[in-house]
Amino acid sequence: MRNLWQGRRIPLSWLLLSRQPVRLLVALAGISFAGILMFMQLGFRDGLFDASVTVHRLFDADLVLISPRSASSIRMAGFPRRRLVQTLADPAVEGVSPVHWGLMLWRNPETRLNRAILALGFNPDDPFFVDPSLSQKTEALKQKGRILFDQLSRPEFGPIADWYREGRTVETEIAGNRIRVEGLVSLGTSFGADGNLLTSTETFLDLAPQKPPGSIEVGLIRLRPGSDPQQVVERLQSRLPDDVKVLTKQGFIDFEKNYWKSGTSIGFIFTLGAAMGFVVGCVIVYQVLYTDVSDHLPEYATLMAMGHRLSHLLGVVVREGFYLAVMGYIPAYLAGQGLYWFVRDATSLPVGMNATRALTVGGMILVMCMLSALLAMRRLVDADPAEIF
Amino acid sequence: MPAVEIQSLSHAFGQGEMLRTVLQNISLKIEPGEVVLLTGPSGCGKTTLLTLIGALRTVQQGTVNVLGERLDGAGRRRRQQVRRRIGMIFQGHNLLRCLTAEQNVQMGSDLLPDLGYRARRDEARHWLRSVGLEDQMGKLPHDLSGGQKQRVAIARALAAHPRLLLADEPTAALDGATGREVVELLRRLAREQDCAVLIVTHDPRILDVADRILRMEDGSLLPPD
Numbered sequence: 001m002r003n004l005w006q007g008r009r010i011p012l013s014w015l016l017l018s019r020q021p022v023r024l025l026v027a028l029a030g031i032s033f034a035g036i037l038m039f040m041q042l043g044f045r046d047g048l049f050d051a052s053v054t055v056h057r058l059f060d061a062d063l064v065l066i067s068p069r070s071a072s073s074i075r076m077a078g079f080p081r082r083r084l085v086q087t088l089a090d091p092a093v094e095g096v097s098p099v100h101w102g103l104m105l106w107r108n109p110e111t112r113l114n115r116a117i118l119a120l121g122f123n124p125d126d127p128f129f130v131d132p133s134l135s136q137k138t139e140a141l142k143q144k145g146r147i148l149f150d151q152l153s154r155p156e157f158g159p160i161a162d163w164y165r166e167g168r169t170v171e172t173e174i175a176g177n178r179i180r181v182e183g184l185v186s187l188g189t190s191f192g193a194d195g196n197l198l199t200s201t202e203t204f205l206d207l208a209p210q211k212p213p214g215s216i217e218v219g220l221i222r223l224r225p226g227s228d229p230q231q232v233v234e235r236l237q238s239r240l241p242d243d244v245k246v247l248t249k250q251g252f253i254d255f256e257k258n259y260w261k262s263g264t265s266i267g268f269i270f271t272l273g274a275a276m277g278f279v280v281g282c283v284i285v286y287q288v289l290y291t292d293v294s295d296h297l298p299e300y301a302t303l304m305a306m307g308h309r310l311s312h313l314l315g316v317v318v319r320e321g322f323y324l325a326v327m328g329y330i331p332a333y334l335a336g337q338g339l340y341w342f343v344r345d346a347t348s349l350p351v352g353m354n355a356t357r358a359l360t361v362g363g364m365i366l367v368m369c370m371l372s373a374l375l376a377m378r379r380l381v382d383a384d385p386a387e388i389f
Numbered sequence: 390m391p392a393v394e395i396q397s398l399s400h401a402f403g404q405g406e407m408l409r410t411v412l413q414n415i416s417l418k419i420e421p422g423e424v425v426l427l428t429g430p431s432g433c434g435k436t437t438l439l440t441l442i443g444a445l446r447t448v449q450q451g452t453v454n455v456l457g458e459r460l461d462g463a464g465r466r467r468r469q470q471v472r473r474r475i476g477m478i479f480q481g482h483n484l485l486r487c488l489t490a491e492q493n494v495q496m497g498s499d500l501l502p503d504l505g506y507r508a509r510r511d512e513a514r515h516w517l518r519s520v521g522l523e524d525q526m527g528k529l530p531h532d533l534s535g536g537q538k539q540r541v542a543i544a545r546a547l548a549a550h551p552r553l554l555l556a557d558e559p560t561a562a563l564d565g566a567t568g569r570e571v572v573e574l575l576r577r578l579a580r581e582q583d584c585a586v587l588i589v590t591h592d593p594r595i596l597d598v599a600d601r602i603l604r605m606e607d608g609s610l611l612p613p614d
Contacts (some may be wrong), residue, residue: 009499009506010495012485012488014485015488019487019529020487058611070471147526151498178516213455281529296486299483302479303485305443305472306549307473307475307549308499308500310469385445385472386446
């Protein structure tokens, strides 16, 4: 450390930047803008993917059974309920719970227009929910024809939450059956579902009479403490017939995310947006560094004539790039936080800063500045100390 | 050992039909501590000779020995090493605009090996005092007069403890009295260091500071008077 201090030199890179405040500000504005663009695009992308699994995260299960024909939460296929019961034979399985899962047509009680809503039917006696307050609310579902409505559903389903809070009895129809809203929950919308409702198995089957009996869409499995989920997945998969797929809870979440990532262009569009930000940033930083090197070319040549090494001068340009990256990242990060807050507030999309994205964007900005510095260096190699006399 | 020893040096620019010979069969010797003036009409090759001695160009023909190093056939890295021991003063002072006077001089003392930051800074301050600028250390070149800038350039050149000092028209941008003052200072400080000095000039007012005057015409040295 002492040697480092002793070996330090005039902070030429820093002085080159700071003694030209206007140019520095332009550069920082450009880098921050690029950073904000990347934060926004990646934030939206991850936020949309996260939103698609809000419902999946509800359940406190270790393993999940689904039909191999299921493609995503909006196209869930059924499988025999027997399979779920068969898993109880495994010593690691503590308990199971079947879930019905499908889209239904909800009639807006105000406009009388129908719209598809995602309905989940489960056993109210043993609801397997992560959130204990949600489990308490399921008590009300034991009566037939009662549902819990997601108050974050889109307004097209009607002013359900407002009416409910006003103390009115909110009733409407699903597939010709009268149902009553018995409580509100907060889940959130996703790509596939504009709204959600929770109900009991019995009510669900009443609302969807065309479903074959004994068929369920999702089977939840809870394991005994201390068992390795991955091992149990492999064991169950080998024992059960091919008409079910065994997943861990994370696997179930990934199954849904992967559908939206690979089955749609959403991921591509937002990644492309982030790439655009990267390119814009590169152009700006390169312009700034190139002009800076060109403007100071006689000075660099003078230093070379004095006997300073070319590598030392290249280091000056690299450090300029590094300082720009650090100074540009900080405002980008703060603005990113602010924008996430704004988006959360306006759209209820679960967009937030996380360490991975903060590092990704930081890394991209660093690469952007270093790349531009490398390109700008080519100009420095042109500096001929013999030309300055 | 002489500071500079040149034998039958020739140099040309361009190629083929455009080939233009700038220096022809030059031989000269400069002893340590000697102050030599090189003068002649513009375009006679003075500056080219200076850049060859200053290890800024590759030698094409002839032998050049500077501070005991052979420059003919020396590569880029080798020439850079030699340049560390040569102080250079330019026509247009060439100070770094973003550095204060003190920092500019320290760019010179930073070339000294095995010296801590503080020692190099003290060295820079010492040389600024020697050129009479102790009150202007924190100023940017922009805020200094022409004579002051040239004195900073002298301090910067000397701060690397050179054994040879090359100056190209150091008085060109200065008025007569200031120019004279700057060259006197240059000579005094170089002599204290036992440092050889080669000044290229066509300013007749400073000819008398030299120990010896070399005259050039059309790429050749004229015989001494």
